[in-house]
Amino acid sequence: MIRPRPIRTLLIMVATAAVIAGLALAGPAAADQAKPGRYTNAISDSFADTFADPAVILGKDGWWYAYSTADPLRAGDPYGVMHIARTKDWITWDYQGTVFNESNRPSWATPNSFLWAPDIRYIQGKYVLYYTVIDTVLNPGEDEAIGVATAPTPTGPWTPTDAPVIAPRASGGTFLGTIDPAGFTDVNGDQYLYFGGYHGGIWASKISADGLTATGELTQVAIDNRYEGGYVVRRGGWYYLMGSSANCCAGPTTGYSVFAGRSKSPLGPFVDADGISLLDSHVGGTTMITQNGNRWIGSGHHAIATDAEGRDWIVYHAIDRNEPWLSNPFGINRRPMLLDRIDWIDGWPRTRAGAGPSDGPQPAPVTTSGLGIVADDPAARGFLGLKSGPDDDQAGATALLDGAARTKADAPRSEARVRFDFRTDEEFTVVLGGGRDRVVVSAEPGDELRVIAGRSTGTAKLTESDTWRTVIVEVDGDQVTASIGESDLADPGAEVRLTARGLRLPAAPVVLAGDAVIDNLTVRPVADQARKLVPTPETGDLLWSDEFDDDALDGWTWLREDPAAKINNGTFDWPVQAGDLVGTGNQAGALLRTAPQGSWIAEAKVELDLGANTVRNYQQAGLVVYRNDNDLARLCSVAIWNTRQVEYGRELVGNDAGRLSYGAAMIGTPAKTTWLRLAYHQNAAGEHLYRAASSRDGEHWTWGATWALPAGEAPKIGLVAHGGASPATVASFDYLRFYAVD
Template sequence: MRHLHRGGVLAAVLTLLLAGAAPAPAAGPDRYRNPVSAGFADTFADPVVVRGDDGIWYAFGTSDPLREGEGTAHRVPIARSTDLVDWTFVGDAFTADQRPAYAAPGSAFWAPDVRRVAGRWVMYMTVTDTTVSDDTFDTAVGVATAPSPAGPWTFADTPVVAPRPGAGGGYLWTIDPSQLTGADGRSWLYYGSYYGGISVTELSPDGLRAVGDPTPVAVDNKFEGAYALRRDGWYYLFASAANCCAGPATGYSVQVGRSRDPRGPFVDRDGRRLDVSRAGGTPVLTQNGNRWIGPGHNAVLTDLSGQDWIAYHAIDRADPYLDEPFGVNERPMLLDRLDWIDGWPTVNAGAGPSEGARPAPVTTGRVDARFDTSDLRGWRTEAGSWRAAGGTLTGTGTLASRTGIGGDLRVETDLRLTGADTAGLRLGAVDVRVGRGRLTAGTASTPLPAGTDLRNRHNLAVEVRGRQLVATIGPSRLGDPVARVTLRLPRPANGTLAVRAEGGPAEFDNVSAARLYRPARHAVAPPRVGPVLRDWSDEFADGLDPAWRWVRQDPAATVSGGALRWPVQDADLTGTGNTAGVLLRDAPTGNYVAETKVTLDLGEETVRNYQQAGLVAYVDDDRFARLSTVAIWNTRQVEFGYELPFAGQPVYGGSIVGTPGTTTWLRLAHRVDPVNGEHEFRAGSSPDGRHWTWGAVWTFPADTTPRIGLVAHGGATPAVTAQFDYLRFHR
C-alpha cells in the first residue's frame, strides 16, 4: 500500500445509515461484476472485509476521496453489504477532528485491518505522520476499538508499533498491519513495507500492545501489504510486490509463502524463502491483459458455502487516476474467487482478475437465522428453554430447525458460553460442541489453546464432504481457527440441524447451513511453448545474425563462443533520457513465445541499482515491456517493467515475475487478442529452464508492431557482463 499522496462516524448517524437497504444487484441473480465498490466509490484502496455480529458484511478502505471530484479524503470509509456484491456507504470510522494523541495534525489513516479480538472489534491502521519528529512519514501502527464493525471507533492512546528510525536515515515504513490469531491462541501482527521489510510481532492478549521482539519475515524492497491466515496446519503470508500506484503502468501483484510457524521462515512453492536477497514468492494474483492492472493489497474472506474469496484493489488501465493525471490513483475494490490447488492459493484457478459477470458468493443458505425478532416458528424446542431477541438466540437444551439438511454442506454459528459447560451444533446424529477446554465432533476431540475464553463470541464452522467432517472454531472467521478436528462419518449427516447448550445458557447467532462449495482441482494451463522457429531464432553460433537491428548500437557487445556478451551499460530506457542500446529483431506474426537464457552475476545483498539484462518487447523508447533480472537495492528480482506515453510524458512501472539465479531463463508469450487486436505479452522466468513461474501481462495497442530484443543496462559499477546464449522463438 505504498501511496504517492497524503491524505468518524457517530453512532446515531450510523444507525440511520444502516437502516437503508442495499441497491438491487447489477449483474442478475447470483451473478456479479467487478468492481464491487462501484455503487458507492470510484476508489476504495487496501480493502478488508469482515462479517459483523449482525450477519452483515463490512468493508473498510484507506483514507482517500471516494468519488471523482470529491477532493476530500475520507477517514477510513466503511461500507456494508448483505451479499458481498452490492455495497452501501456507511460513513467514516473517524470524524475530521478525531485522531490519537501521537498523530500529527493532518495525518492520514491507511490500510485498516479489522478483527474480533478478546470479545470486541479491533482496527489496526497505518498512522502516516506522528509527533515523534518533524519527518512527515514517521509512520506507526495505530489501533482503535468498537463494539461492532460499524462503530463507534475509539483510538487507543498509544500505537501498537511506534515509529522506527531507519539505519540509513528517516523512519522505516511501519505500515500495512494484519493481525492473526495463531493455533496456540496467541495474537500476532504483521506490518512493514519496502523500507524495512515485513516483520511480525506478538501482541498482548487484548491485541492493543506489541510484546517481545519483532521477527523479520519478508525482505525489504520487494514486499508490502501483508495479510496472514492459517489453513491445514500452514501459516500463509500474502504480500504485494512492486509499486501500487504508478497509474497506467502499475504492476502490483500478490505473492505468497507459507510456514509451520507464524514467525516464519515463509517459503514459496519452490522452497525459496521470502526474507532473503533473492526472495521467492508464489504468484496468487496478477494482471491478465483485461481491464484491470496492478491488483494487490488483499484480504481474504469466506462465504457461507465455505468458498474463500479475495478482496483487493486494482486499477482500470483506461481510467488510472481519480481526478487529474499523476494525482490519486483510482483503485476500486474487486472481489474474486480464491482457490486452493495442491496447497497453494490462486485467484480463479490462476486466471486472475475477473471482468465479466461471474457467479456470486453464497451469502444465504437453506438455513439462515439471524434471530432479529422473537419469531422461532422455523424451530422446535426438543429440550430446555429458548428465546430470540435483538439478534441473539439464548437458551439451554436443544433447539432444532424445521428445515432438513443433508449432502455436502457447511454449517456455522457464532456462539458464546454465557453459562453453559458445552454448546454447539447437532448435524443429524453428530454433535459438534465446544466447552471444558475442548472442541469435540462425535468421537473426535482436540484441546483448545490455554486461555481460550468462550464467554467471548467465537465462530464454530462445520463442513461435511462425503463422509468427512471437519469442524473449526476461531474468533473472527478470517482464517484464524484456534482448533480443528476431523471425523470420519459412518453415514451421511442427513436429518435435522440443531443448536445445543448443556449445563447452563449459551448465546447463538448467525446460524446457517448452505451447500458446500466445489473446490477447483486444476489450475489454468500456462502458455503453450511449441517447436522452435529456426528461421526467426539466433543461437549466436556464427556472429550476429543479419536480421538484428540496433537502436543506439553499443560496440562493446560482441558475439563469440556461441554467446552474445554485453557489458552492462551505464544507461537506461526509462523516462526521457533514452540512452541505453537496444538490440532488436522482427517477431513472427500471430501468437509466439520468445525465450532467452541470460547469465548476469549480480552478487547478493549489495546495492547495485539498477543493473539488469533481459528481453524487451519494443515499439519505441516510450512504449516497451522489459523482462530482466535486476538488482533493486539489496534484492535481486525478475522485473517485468512497462513504459507507455500518458498525459504528455512517459510513465514507467513494473511487476515481479519469479526469482532470478545467476543464470535465468526468460520468456515473453505473445498473444493477439481476437476481440480488440491488442498485443498481449505475458512474462515467465525460470532458474533452470524447466520449472517456470508465469506472471503479469502487459498490452500494446493493436496498431503497433512490437519487435523483440535484448537489453543490458542500468549502471556500469561494478563492471559486469551479461551473457545471452540465444534468442529463440517458439510457435
C-alpha cells in the same frame, strides 16, 4: 475445585436421540440452497470510484463491512479519514461514513497526516481497527507508525488509543516503513500483528490479548524491497503470509500483484511452492493474483473473506488501465475495490484457479443459509426447537438454544458446513450425520473443543469468554474440521482437524444442543475447489531461433549500438551498460528484431551473476518489447537494492498531459542462469498482449503478468543489458527462440 461435566454426556445423548428422531421426521435433503446473485467488478462502483487497501469483516449483526484507506471517494470529494461501507450479499452496498473525523482523530498523529491501510478484527467483544499513521508528533519528519482504535460496533464510535501499538522505528537517520498492519489470532489464542513494507521488510509482533499493546520482540518475516500489505491466514495447519509487490500507484503502468509463502509457524520462515524463502535475497513468492490482460492492472493490498460454503475470496483494489486516475490530468490513483474467488490448488491460494482478476459477471459469495434457515434470524424458520432470544447490542435479534434443536430438513450427504455465532457460559454440542457415521462437536468455554468423527477423536484447548465467538464445523468426505474464533478471518483461536477414515456422512438433520444465545447461523454444502490451474501457454513447433553460434546477427537491428557486445563461443555477451532504457535519458541500447506473424512464445536464456544481498541498482538483462523509447515492456533478471527479482516493467506516455509513466510486476525468482518467456497474442481490439514467465531450470515455468501495447504495427522484440556498469558484469545470452503456441 474441579467442575463436574456431566452435561456433555447428557447433551450428546439428547443430540443423538434428536438425530434418530430426525431421520424419521425429516424430509429428503433440502433443495432450498438459494443461489447467490452475480456481481461485476468493481464492487465499489455504486458508492465510490476509489476504495483502496480494503479490509473486511462479517459483523455480529450479520452485515459484511469493508474499510478503505483515506482517499476521496470520487473526484472533487474531500479526503475521508478511512471509509466504511457494508453489504449483505457483496452486490448491493451502503456507504457508512468515515472511521475518524476531527473530533476523534488520534491525538499523536499530526493534523495533516494521512491515515491509511486499515485492518479490522473482533477481539474480546470489541471491534479493533489497526491503521497506518504516516506522520506522528513523536519525532520531527515523516515517521510512520501503527495505530489502533476500538468500537462497540463496526461503524463506531471509534476510540483511538493514546499511543501507537507499533511506534516509529528509527534507522540510520530515517524511519523504517511501519505501515500496512494486519492482525492474526493463533490457535493457542496468541495475538499477532504484522506490518511493514519495502523500507525494512514485513515484521511480526506478539500483542496483548486485547489487541492493543505490542508485547513481544519483533520478528522479520519478509525481506525489505519486495513486499508490503502483508496478510496472514491459517489453512490446513499451515500459516500463509501473503504480500503485495511492486508499485501500488503508477497509474497506467501499475503492476502491483500478490504473492504467498507458508510456514508451520506464525513467525515463519515462510517459503513459496518452490521452497524459496520470502527472506532470501533471490526472493520467493507464489503468485496469488496478477493482471491478465483485461482492463484491470495493479491488483493488490488485499484481505480475505470466507463465505457460508467455506469459499475464500480475495478482496483487493486494482486500477482500470483505461481510467487510472481519479482526476485528469495526473491525480490520485483510481483504485476501486474488487472481489474474486480463491481456489486452493495443491495447497496454494490462486485467484480463479490462476485466471486472475475478473471483468465480467461472476457468482457472488454465498451469504445465506440453506435448509430454509434465515441466517440472521435462525429462530424464524428452518430449525425446530430454537426460540427467539434477547436483543443484543452487537448482534441485534438472536435465537435461544435451550436444550436440543434440529433442522427441519436434512443437511447434504457426505458434506456439510455449519457456522454460527454464540454467546455462552455453558457447553454446547453440534451433531451431523448419525449412527457410526456421526460427527459430534462439543465445547465448554474455559476447557476444550472436542470432536468425535466416526472412530477418530481430537481436542483443542479453549479460553473462557462471554463475548461473541464463531463456531465452524465442516465435513467434506472424511475430512473434518471444527474451529472456534472471534474474528472469523481464517484465524481461529482453537481448531481440531481430523481424517476420519471410512466416514460416510448420511443425509440427516443438523442437531444443536446446549444452553446458548446464537446468531448468524448457516448450513451449506462445502464449496468445490478447482483441482487444477487454468492452462498456461505451451510451446509448439520452433518457428525461428538464433543460437549465436556464428558472428552474424542477420535480421537484428541495433537501437544505439554497443560495440562492447560480441558473439563469443555460442553466446551473445553484453557487458551491462551504465545507462537505462526507461526514463527520459534513453541512453541504453537494445538489440531488436521483427517477431513472427500470429501468436507465438519467445524464449531467451540469459546468464547474469548479480551476487546476493549487495546493492547493485539496477543491473539487469533480459527481453524487451519495443515500440519506441517511451512505449515498451521489459522482462529482466534485476538487482533491486539487496534483492534479486524478475521484473516485468512497462513504460508509456499516459493520458495525463503526456506524463511518462513506468511501473512493473514481479514474476518468479531469478538464478545465475534464468530462462525468460513472452507469450504474444492480439485481443479483439487489436491490442498486442504479452504475458511473461520465468524459470530457474528451463523446464518449470512461473507465468505471471500481462502487459498490453496499443493496436497498430506490432512492436519489435529484442535483448537488453543495462541499469548500471558497476561492478562490471556481463550478461551472456545463449539463444533467442520463437515457438508456435501449442
